[in-house]
Amino acid sequence: MKIALSTLALAFCTLAASSLSHAQNTPAQALYVRGLAATCANCHGTDGKVASGSSVLSIAGMEKNYIETQLKAFKSGTRPATVMHQISKGFSDTQIEVLAGYFAAQKK
Numbered sequence: 001m002k003i004a005l006s007t008l009a010l011a012f013c014t015l016a017a018s019s020l021s022h023a024q025n026t027p028a029q030a031l032y033v034r035g036l037a038a039t040c041a042n043c044h045g046t047d048g049k050v051a052s053g054s055s056v057l058s059i060a061g062m063e064k065n066y067i068e069t070q071l072k073a074f075k076s077g078t079r080p081a082t083v084m085h086q087i088s089k090g091f092s093d094t095q096i097e098v099l100a101g102y103f104a105a106q107k108k
Contacts, residue, residue, distance in 0.1 A: 037102050048103040061108035068100035
């Protein structure tokens with residue numbers, strides 16, 4: 001029974017991760033992704049576009065792999081930061097992938 005439950009749990013996690021990878025297929029998934037992206041808006045602006053003259057980096061339209069790599073580096077502590085290392089630790093690797101895809105898809 002334990003093996004069956006473990007297998008079922010693994011299948012569910014795989015399905016959930018797969019759903020996040022294609023996170024904008026349904027209105028609910030799109031809302032979830034926009035909610036994740038909203039956590040970045042205080043510093044990086046709505047949809048990753050900072051206000052003119054800001055000292056913060058605009059992330060809209062950056063390459064997905066670059067964003068993902070940088071977020072994971074903040075999370076692991078290999079890239080120095082003031083706040084990003086704390087914020088990025090709150091995201092799973094799947095959420096980081098989704099965020100990177102979202103911001104990469106935004107116009108600069």
